[in-house]
Amino acid sequence: MGTEAGEIHRGLKGVYFDTSEASFIDGSVGKLLYRGYNIHDLAEQSTFEEVTYLLLYGHLPTERELEALDSSLRDNRGLPEEVVDIIRLIKNCHPMDVLRTGISALSAFDPEAEDKSIDATRRKGIRLTSQAVSIVTAHHRIRQGLEPVNADPSLNHAGNFLYMLTGQKPMDQETNLMDVDFILHSEHGSNASAFAARVTASTLSDLHSAVVTGVGTLKGPLHGGAAESVMKMAQDIGDPANAENYARTTIENGERIMGFGHRVYRAEDPRARHLRERARVLGEQKGEPHWFQILMSLQEVMKPYQKKGIYVNVDFFAGAVYHLLGIPEDLFIPIFALGRIPGWTLQCMEQYENNVLIRPLTQYTGEMDLEYIAIDKRE
Numbered sequence: 001m002g003t004e005a006g007e008i009h010r011g012l013k014g015v016y017f018d019t020s021e022a023s024f025i026d027g028s029v030g031k032l033l034y035r036g037y038n039i040h041d042l043a044e045q046s047t048f049e050e051v052t053y054l055l056l057y058g059h060l061p062t063e064r065e066l067e068a069l070d071s072s073l074r075d076n077r078g079l080p081e082e083v084v085d086i087i088r089l090i091k092n093c094h095p096m097d098v099l100r101t102g103i104s105a106l107s108a109f110d111p112e113a114e115d116k117s118i119d120a121t122r123r124k125g126i127r128l129t130s131q132a133v134s135i136v137t138a139h140h141r142i143r144q145g146l147e148p149v150n151a152d153p154s155l156n157h158a159g160n161f162l163y164m165l166t167g168q169k170p171m172d173q174e175t176n177l178m179d180v181d182f183i184l185h186s187e188h189g190s191n192a193s194a195f196a197a198r199v200t201a202s203t204l205s206d207l208h209s210a211v212v213t214g215v216g217t218l219k220g221p222l223h224g225g226a227a228e229s230v231m232k233m234a235q236d237i238g239d240p241a242n243a244e245n246y247a248r249t250t251i252e253n254g255e256r257i258m259g260f261g262h263r264v265y266r267a268e269d270p271r272a273r274h275l276r277e278r279a280r281v282l283g284e285q286k287g288e289p290h291w292f293q294i295l296m297s298l299q300e301v302m303k304p305y306q307k308k309g310i311y312v313n314v315d316f317f318a319g320a321v322y323h324l325l326g327i328p329e330d331l332f333i334p335i336f337a338l339g340r341i342p343g344w345t346l347q348c349m350e351q352y353e354n355n356v357l358i359r360p361l362t363q364y365t366g367e368m369d370l371e372y373i374a375i376d377k378r379e
Contacts, residue, residue: 008363012195013263017358022055022346023187030267030311034187035059043274048157048182049073052129052342055187056122056349069126070156076130077151077160080109084138084148091143095136095334096219100212102135103128107208114206116352124207125345132341133157136334137164158182161338166326173285174325177278181321184271184314185339187346189264193217193224194340194347201351202358214344215337224333229258231319231329234294243297259295259316260302266309275317282324291320 009015024033032039035054042051053061053069061069083105090098107113110127112120138148149164158178162170170178188194197214201207218224237246247257262269283292299312322332 012360017190017195017360018350018354018356020189020347020350021058022343022350023189025189025264027262027264027266030265030270032188032270039184039270040274043180043183043271046183048179048186048339051183051186052126055342055346056125072123072126073130073157074151074153074160076127077134079131079134079138080106083109083135087135087139088142091139094219095139095330096215096337098139099132099135099334099337100215100219102139103132103208103215104212106131107206110208113208116204116206118349118353121207121345121349121352125342125349128208128211128345129338129341130157132338133161133164136331136338137161140165140328140331141167162325165331173282177282177321177325180274180278181318181335182339184274185336187340187343190347191223191263192220194344197344198347198351199358201348202355204352204355207345207348210348211341211344214340218337218340219333224336226258226313226315227319227322227336228329228332229319230295230316231323231332233258234291234320237294237298240290240293240297243294244301247298247301257298257302259298259319260305260312261310262313265311265313268311269313271314272312272316275314275321279317279320279324282321286324288324291323295320 021035023035025031034042034051035058037054037060042054046054049070050061050066052073053066057065079102083102086105087098087102090101093101106128110124112124115121115124134148134151141148146167149167151160152163152169155163155169156175156179158181159170159175162174162178190198193214196217197210200210200213221229233246237243250257279295280289280292283289295316299316302310302312319329319332322335323329327335
């Protein structure tokens, strides 16, 4: 039975399939760089617009370069009315399904849809970064029986997202929180969705198709769904006093404590620290400090598992932040996607620039050389 093959790496764990200048991850010490810049510096000193420029152009922008990118993002916030009509037709679908369908529909209205040059791919990525926000927010309002809100050109990318979602201008602190969250989710190497997008790009398909692939992959609970699961877990716990018993019971039953562990990191996810303190402050300001307290109680219970390389990841505090901002749980994964579009675009740019069709092998383990039997002679 089967055929002989080389060593199998299930899940491609530990396999390098290409080189990249997008991001560097050292999971043993919890280090993350975008284009050579430490995520801690970017999260605390930069903006999502600046990080988007860094990813797509390879260097930090000058004031003039940043103004040009910012103008492009603001100028492309609108959606064709036909795409809004599609959103109305599928308003009862999950937001990730709507985002996937909306991005696919946008390709019909993009004059550069089939242009796979680096410059055109970059421009399309910038457009999609803005348009995806409009898809998610328009759908959220339509499903509530409300009309979509037009973009506010006076607001930055993060602030405009919150405004188009709620119809109310956000406070500066809320805008900053969303901005940092987008930065933290912008790029993360060859994760499942980025790899899937690169596989699509490697066939020389278009960027819209590759981003649709990324969205579809991100939807899976083993990739993008952890923040939603963490918040549901916190709601099940209900009170910080219940956290320890909940954690121990869950572990004894062989189940996972959500928001802990990562495929790459064997130290604390470097992105987590930037949401931890912000979640605490926001919880106190909103009069709901217990969510943060529940999470910290869980983190304390899980400390013994750090010796096994199991630490909190970025999703652990993200769910609480979104909840405190009044964002529904089924929008947690779409928010991840909104931040990741620049990263997916960069991954596709790299693939187009030095393309080789990605086509791994699987070892066949089935029967060999079976005799065909006519249907009237089969038992």
